[in-house]
Amino acid sequence: xxxxxxxxxxxxLFSTLFIVGVCVAGPPESTPTKPFVAQWTGTLYNVxxxxxxxxxxxxxxNFGQGSATVLGPASFVFMYCIDPTLSVPxxxxxxxxxxxxxxxxxxITHLTVTPGDPxxxxxxxxxxxEDLLGGTGRFENARxxxxxxxxxxxxxxxxxxxxxxxxxxxPPAESGVQNWIGTTTGEFRF
Numbered sequence: 001x002x003x004x005x006x007x008x009x010x011x012x013l014f015s016t017l018f019i020v021g022v023c024v025a026g027p028p029e030s031t032p033t034k035p036f037v038a039q040w041t042g043t044l045y046n047v048x049x050x051x052x053x054x055x056x057x058x059x060x061x062n063f064g065q066g067s068a069t070v071l072g073p074a075s076f077v078f079m080y081c082i083d084p085t086l087s088v089p090x091x092x093x094x095x096x097x098x099x100x101x102x103x104x105x106x107x108i109t110h111l112t113v114t115p116g117d118p119x120x121x122x123x124x125x126x127x128x129x130e131d132l133l134g135g136t137g138r139f140e141n142a143r144x145x146x147x148x149x150x151x152x153x154x155x156x157x158x159x160x161x162x163x164x165x166x167x168x169x170x171p172p173a174e175s176g177v178q179n180w181i182g183t184t185t186g187e188f189r190f
Contacts, residue, residue: 031189033144038068038184040076040148050081057081062094068184073099080111089113095135102137106130106146116152123151126180132188144188152180 042064050057062078078094092108109129116124127149135142 033187033189034070035187036068036070036146036185038066038071038074039181040064040066040150040184041179041181042076043179044152053081057083057090060090060092064180071096071098071104078106078108080108082111098137100137102135102139104135104139104142105133107133113152123153125149125151126182130184130186132186139190142188142190144186146184146186146188148182148184150180150182 042062045061045063046058047061048059049055050059058081060080060082062080063076064078065073065075067073074096076094076096078092080090080092082090090108090111092111094106094108096104096106098104107130109131111126111128113124113126116122127147130146130148132142132144132146134140
């Protein structure tokens with residue numbers, strides 16, 4: 001009961017932040033767009049059923065860290081509602097927090113997972129599209145789009161031959177279901 005209440009509270013707060021971010025006016029059209037590239041790593045946790053969705057939707061929380069041009073070092077938490085009956089497509093929302101505390105809000109509009117093949121050693125891959133919808137500090141009126149993609153590894157690590165920058169990988173969390181690494185490219189105005 002307490003876990004359900006906690007999850008509902010977190011979802012409510014994320015939804016509130018998302019709605020506030022969407023309602024904030026974007027930067028003027030004359031503001032130039034700034035391209036960015038990022039590299040991230042993180043751990044996914046399946047924490048239950050998504051509220052407000054059919055029971056088949058799984059609530060997955062993604063904690064990660066990395067570095068991006070424009071953002072610098074950053075951490076994030078994203079929440080996804082995933083339907084495993086449809087080859088794991090889903091949607092979600094999240095908050096990226098920079099080293100100085102500025103936040104950038106994102107809405108995941110399209111998530112696709114392509115299962116790997118353990119026989120051939122092909123890793124599971126994922127991709128998603130994000131809308132960047134405001135934030136705090138220098139990102140208060142940010143607007144833009146980005147695309148992310150990468151691979152999932154098991155809790156034991158990534159496929160043989162796949163190298164990961166050591167500063168991006170911390171030890172896997174004991175209760176994480178999947179570790180992953182990925183890149184993001186996009187552009188936004190702020």
